Amino acid sequence: MPQKEGKYEVLKRVFGHTGFRPLQERAVDAALRGKDLLLILPTGGGKSLCYQLPALLKEGVTVVISPLLALMQDQVRALKLQGIGAEMIGSMQGREEIDAVMQGLRKGEVKLLYIAPERFNAFGFTDLLRSIPVASFVVDEAHCVSEWGHEFREEYRRLHRLKELFPDTPVSAFTATATPQVEEDIARQLGLKDPVRLRGSVYRENLLIRAEPRSGDGRGQLLRFLSRFKGESGIVYTFTRNAAESLAGYLQSEGISAMAYHAGLGREDRQNAYHAFVHDETDVIVATVAFGMGIDKSNIRFVVHMSMPKTLEGYYQEIGRAGRDGVQSETLLLYSAADAAQRASLLEGLEEGSYKQSAYGKLEKMVNYSRSESCRHMQLAEYFGESMEPCGNRCDNCTAPPADKRDITKESRQLLSAVYRTSQSFGKNHIIDILRGSRNGKIVQFGHDSLSVYGIGTELGRRQWETVTERLLEIGALVRGEHRNLLITKFGAEILKGQKSVDIRSSRMQAVERKGKRKREAAALYDCDPRLFDELRRLRKEIAGEKGVPAYQVFSDKTLVQMAAKLPQNREEMLEISGIAEVKMERFGEPFLKLCIELGKRVEAVE
Numbered sequence: 001m002p003q004k005e006g007k008y009e010v011l012k013r014v015f016g017h018t019g020f021r022p023l024q025e026r027a028v029d030a031a032l033r034g035k036d037l038l039l040i041l042p043t044g045g046g047k048s049l050c051y052q053l054p055a056l057l058k059e060g061v062t063v064v065i066s067p068l069l070a071l072m073q074d075q076v077r078a079l080k081l082q083g084i085g086a087e088m089i090g091s092m093q094g095r096e097e098i099d100a101v102m103q104g105l106r107k108g109e110v111k112l113l114y115i116a117p118e119r120f121n122a123f124g125f126t127d128l129l130r131s132i133p134v135a136s137f138v139v140d141e142a143h144c145v146s147e148w149g150h151e152f153r154e155e156y157r158r159l160h161r162l163k164e165l166f167p168d169t170p171v172s173a174f175t176a177t178a179t180p181q182v183e184e185d186i187a188r189q190l191g192l193k194d195p196v197r198l199r200g201s202v203y204r205e206n207l208l209i210r211a212e213p214r215s216g217d218g219r220g221q222l223l224r225f226l227s228r229f230k231g232e233s234g235i236v237y238t239f240t241r242n243a244a245e246s247l248a249g250y251l252q253s254e255g256i257s258a259m260a261y262h263a264g265l266g267r268e269d270r271q272n273a274y275h276a277f278v279h280d281e282t283d284v285i286v287a288t289v290a291f292g293m294g295i296d297k298s299n300i301r302f303v304v305h306m307s308m309p310k311t312l313e314g315y316y317q318e319i320g321r322a323g324r325d326g327v328q329s330e331t332l333l334l335y336s337a338a339d340a341a342q343r344a345s346l347l348e349g350l351e352e353g354s355y356k357q358s359a360y361g362k363l364e365k366m367v368n369y370s371r372s373e374s375c376r377h378m379q380l381a382e383y384f385g386e387s388m389e390p391c392g393n394r395c396d397n398c399t400a401p402p403a404d405k406r407d408i409t410k411e412s413r414q415l416l417s418a419v420y421r422t423s424q425s426f427g428k429n430h431i432i433d434i435l436r437g438s439r440n441g442k443i444v445q446f447g448h449d450s451l452s453v454y455g456i457g458t459e460l461g462r463r464q465w466e467t468v469t470e471r472l473l474e475i476g477a478l479v480r481g482e483h484r485n486l487l488i489t490k491f492g493a494e495i496l497k498g499q500k501s502v503d504i505r506s507s508r509m510q511a512v513e514r515k516g517k518r519k520r521e522a523a524a525l526y527d528c529d530p531r532l533f534d535e536l537r538r539l540r541k542e543i544a545g546e547k548g549v550p551a552y553q554v555f556s557d558k559t560l561v562q563m564a565a566k567l568p569q570n571r572e573e574m575l576e577i578s579g580i581a582e583v584k585m586e587r588f589g590e591p592f593l594k595l596c597i598e599l600g601k602r603v604e605a606v607e
Contacts (some may be wrong), residue, residue: 006425007032010056014082016581021046022199022263027172028053031136036141036195037172038187043320045200047174047582048075051138055111062556067153070274072114074296077552083583088114105132117155126165134169136161139190142173145184148358153336163191176320177313180385194483202316203388203555206323209330209376210396211369213470213508215463216308219250224333225304226256226284231396233277234302236286237309237318239342248286256511258284261291278550280541289314297550298325299557304332308339308370310346311362312383315369325558335370337473341480371474373397373505406506411460411496412477416496416569418453419478419486422446425483431464432457464509471504532564532599539595543588554588555579563592567600 007028020028023039030037031054041047042122046365055062066072072088076231079086103111105128119125139145145156162171162378173186187195215221222236236251238244241262248260259282261273276282278297285291289309303322309315317332323329325458342364350356359367369379375390375398391398418431433440439456448454457465469486472478477492494500537551537560544551555563559579568574574593575585 006057007053010053013582014056014084015049015053015466016047016575016579016584017579018578023200024050026196027198030196030198031057031170031172032057034136034170036170036192038183038192038195038197039172039174039200040183040198040318041174041176041177041200042202042204042328043176043317044204044206044324045176047140047176048266051136051172051174052079052084052112055135058135060135061105061110061113061128062135062138063120064112064138064140065117065120065159066114067144067156068118069413070271071296072116074550074553076112077549078115078296081549081587082555082581082582084112086112086114089119090116091118102128117153117159121155121158121161126161129166134166136170136172138167139171139173141175142186142190143171143175143178143182145189146178146182147355148179148182148185157189160189160191161474163193177317177384179313179383184315192545199386201388202384202386203377203391203395204320204323205391206326207319207329208317208328208394209331209333211333211335211376212396213467214307214336214339214538218334219247221332221334222247222251222304222306223254223372225302225330226251229302229330231283232301233280233297233299234284234304235300235318236304236306236320238286238288239307239339241288243306244286244288248284249508251284251286256284257282258286261285261287263288278552279544280551289318297321297552299327299552301327301329302331303329304334304336308333308335308366309341310343310359312366312369312380313362315366316380316384325552325556327557327561333370337470337480340367361366372606373400400505400507404506405503406509407501407503408468408471408509409498409501409503411457411465412472412495412502413498414453414478415465415468415472416488416492418535419488419498421451421453422448424481424487425485428469428486430467431486432462432469436460436462436463467508471508475502477502477519528566532603533560534568535595536560536563536592539591543591555584555592563596566597567603569597569600570591 011020023047027037027039027050031051039047041052051062051064069090069092072090073248075084076088082310085104086395087104089101091364101110105113123206139159144153145159146152154241166459171190173192175186178186188584211518212221219451238247238248241264244260244262248258248330251258259273261270273285277285287554295591296581303319305315305318319331322331344360347356347359347363350359369376372379376395377391378388381388393399414435415431418434422431422434430442434454435457437458439449443449469478473480475491476489477495479487481487481490484486488496491500495502540551540554547554556579559577562577566573566577568577570587571589573591574580574589575582580589
């Protein structure tokens with residue numbers, strides 16, 4: 001059978017797709033030609049198919065090296081549901097289970113073998129690989145091999161032995177995030193020979209990206225955001241373990257299905273939280289960055305950061321966990337000036353040198369991104385070496401009306417004057433108390449109730465003055481001193497003298513509304529009748545529970561959307577829907593077809 005027919009046949013029969021996504025076919029062709037490959041493709045771009053499909057067309061086993069046990073378990077389970085011979089060898093397995101996998105390898109029954117990098121480096125494992133035909137090696141999350149990446153792992157660095165021990169076996173490196181510098185380091189560290197290099201667009205059109213200054217602890221902002229995603233899956237990232245525990249408890253008290261996940265939990269607790277999330281038994285996971293790398297769950301509808309990440313690479317990878325099925329999803333970043341100070345303090349202990357300079361540079365870019373009012377998708381693209389026009393309507397900065405600006409030069413000069421007249425020795429709260437005419441003991445003690453600026457800012461509320469302060473910190477007119485006191489910069493002095501102006505988005509200066517005053521409509525996420533979609537989703541959850549698999553591994557949200565929109569009436573029409581292959585049709589399709597026929601009759605009756 002001709003090679004081209006083979007790959008298209010497998011694409012439809014096994015994976016349920018009629019065509020490749022951008023770059024997928026070129027990656028598959030490179031793998032089938034036996035070339036080394038370096039593929040940088042954002043989450044949701046379909047990286048896994050680029051090695052899974054060639055593995056089915058090549059003789060021997062494809063060995064996939066992946067950093068996370070949970071990810072390997074998810075992928076192996078999903079492949080088996082598709083009728084693919086896939087296994088893993090991990091630290092959780094007993095001797096008998098590992099022996100059974102070994103036997104399957106020797107019999108040629110396994111096409112994809114998933115292992116952790118530690119397993120490859122374990123004594124005796126390479127002897128096993130030499131005893132069986134190995135078609136290729138795949139290094140997933142390959143940015144971990146580079147010390148310039150955001151998740152460098154020492155065990156990945158030892159994967160240079162792949163080419164030393166198996167010089168004639170092709171190696172493919174896959175990652176969602178890599179700057180040009182990291183890309184070069186991956187190729188060098190793994191010893192790739194003249195690799196085919198493919199880089200997908202950073203732009204994720206189905207992601208709506210937002211960032212806003214955090215008000216207090218941000219919980220009010222989070223609740224307003226989550227009110228539009230009832231019953232949907234999402235991840236909320238916190239910076240510390242304690243914050244994850246506390247926030248998960250708070251969300252539970254507000255009636256939101258939430259669980260905490262972080263490295264400090266016991267293995268069983270982590271597994272329970274992970275299982276509940278991927279099986280749609282809990283809606284929200286509140287986690288540190290220990291959660292989610294490569295998570296194989298396609299229907300995550302939102303990602304929230306409660307504070308500023310350390311790098312744009314980490315941020316981009318984390319928001320990329322939303323909307324992997326191509327359905328509209330949202331991300332929200334809450335940040336404050338304190339975040340930047342805290343992250344910077346963690347870098348102070350690093351040894352002086354290029355790595356420390358690089359870390360500070362990455363943090364500075366993250367801070368600038370958070371505060372910027374230009375297109376967020378464009379900023380991310382530029383950071384990863386790609387140029388693009390502003391997205392137009394897929395980020396908060398592009399959707400903000402150009403005229404939605406308020407001049408706050410007068411307020412800025414008043415605040416800067418208060419800072420200047422108190423010898424730049426006090427923090428934000430004290431300065432705001434002066435402007436609002438507070439009579440607290442500290443104001444009277446220092447005689448600040450006699451200053452010319454005392455009480456001149458009563459027309460603004462405290463939160464509005466806090467926003468003015470944040471804006472002056474954002475634009476570099478103010479900086480914080482060693483004791484959190486406010487200091488005026490050269491640019492701030494120019495504003496104070498009336499030589500520069502300051503503006504801000506009007507929405508940021510609006511008085512805070514009382515809880516419950518404003519209602520938001522649920523987000524229109526799905527391009528179909530939501531009632532039909534919900535019927536199909538209920539059936540999926542029921543079947544997933546019976547089979548003991550995550551709901552999204554039965555059929556993805558994207559597949560259910562198409563099903564709800566088309567309501568197929570026979571087997572042939574079911575197989576035309578993206579994501580429904582013959583194997584899945586046999587295992588899961590009939591109940592869905594029956595429901596679609598029933599729903600079709602209901603729709604006809606109404607019309």
